[in-house]
Amino acid sequence: MSTETKEKLRYERPMIRKMNAGLMNKFGTRTEYQPTSHIDTVPVKRIIEQYGSPCFVISERTIRKTYQSALRAFKTRYPKVQFAWSYKTNYLDAVCKVFHQEGAWAEVVSGFEYEKAIRNGVPGNKILFNGPDKTIAELKQAIENESTIHIDHFDELYDLIEIVETSKKKAKVAIRVNMDVGVYPLWDRFGFNYESYQAWNAITKIMNCEKMELVGLHTHIGTFMLTAGAYGIAASKLCDLAMNIKAKWNKSIQYIDMGGGFASTNTLRGSYLPGNDISPSFDDYAEVITSTILNYGFKQEDLPLLMLESGRALIDDAGYLVGSVLANKRLADGRRATIMDFGVNILFTAFWYEHKISPAQEFTHHSEDMVVYGPLCMNIDKVRESVNLPLLNRGDHVVVHKVGAYNMTQWMQFIAMRPNVVMIDMKGEVHLIRKNETIETLTDLESIPAHLNAFKL
């Protein structure tokens, strides 16, 4: 019996596809999909057997490789470069520690992230504290730890002026600057505006306060910036401020922080071209930024350290989501639909990206256009609006690519629990780095008023 089963052919749902000779279909050229049966030499099937489906998988090798190529792009062009890992992009401790081992400082935007960086062993003076929401206690702690506070608004600046009056230590500060870089909408809700002299005004207040030291100038012009040129404009505006500070107070700014925003190679939703073809490379960004600063006219000894807070471009490629087909359906209009065991609850970036999805097992050359849905009882739960994929059977495994950024921080516990996250190390060993949630994860936080305990139905 078992030998007979073995000899049977692999089943595939029957399908026919009309051939429209000469017509390009809107899904582009025929799929050249390869199955992704392994991630860094580890079989996807084994990961799912051991850690369940769905499961996030992070490649330590890819993180290090990506980080090193980003660093190389800048270091080969500019003498002083420092990355600070943007915690919000992915603050799983294991991920942060890979970046810290590679030499990245920490960039945090909340008290919670700050605490995480400290717990991870990042020295206080290697933490950049960003964001509009810092409590008085958090500001005091940051001053005590000699972290750099990136001031976001005047109210925060006034808070600081008051705090330093009674503190023993000077506060190390930078200001976040927003500006017109020719890319709209402007991100002007964060920081002080350059064009309206708001930034200069803030700088003047800081320079006039003896217990504050202005060490840096910071900007973050947006995210997934597809034009490297915008960074040239941003860099020249920060350089202009630095030069004016030097001229007026004879003070050299220690660093210029260009923030994050480099695009990953994901494809944005609705984009006609795949991200691989249109996203600028690290070299493109590095060329514009470093040549702007180098040509601005700083004296050699005044050349500022170039700080970078790149998030998604450093981690997207290293993250995978493995999952399984729950069901296949034919929609009323004849389209095919595939329902996966993961949806926008854990794959938040499906709202932004047309994520590449590969089957994790062999398939025939037949493919079909389909909608890929998640398992939530919500209409918004669409992983791909229309994608051409090989025929998938119920229970088949799939791999979603480039999901390392923002999913493991913005995921929601909605209808389902968050799944396991594993990391494949440099030797191909798999480590659980975040346990899946259970019902207790939630109910432990709840309490029931006594009068609601009993009921009869």
Add this chain to the structure above:
Amino acid sequence: MKILTNIAVSESGYLFNPTNGDSFSSNLVATDIITLMKQNKTSDEIKKALQAKYDVEKSTIERDYDEFIQELGDNYLLSTDGK
């Protein structure tokens, strides 16, 4: 449900409908079904034949078969008089 009698189907899964000039590609399982339909096999016979040949559960075939017949209909590949 009967397939149009004049449909040509090649071993490689190429399907041609001489009535309107439509052509289709089909995968192995679809080619098997169409070939068996052309031999006037009943739906039960076809499903049994598939189960013997492929590693698949009966319930899956049941569902996929019904859907596939619908798809043939949507593509004007079924004969309307045999109803």
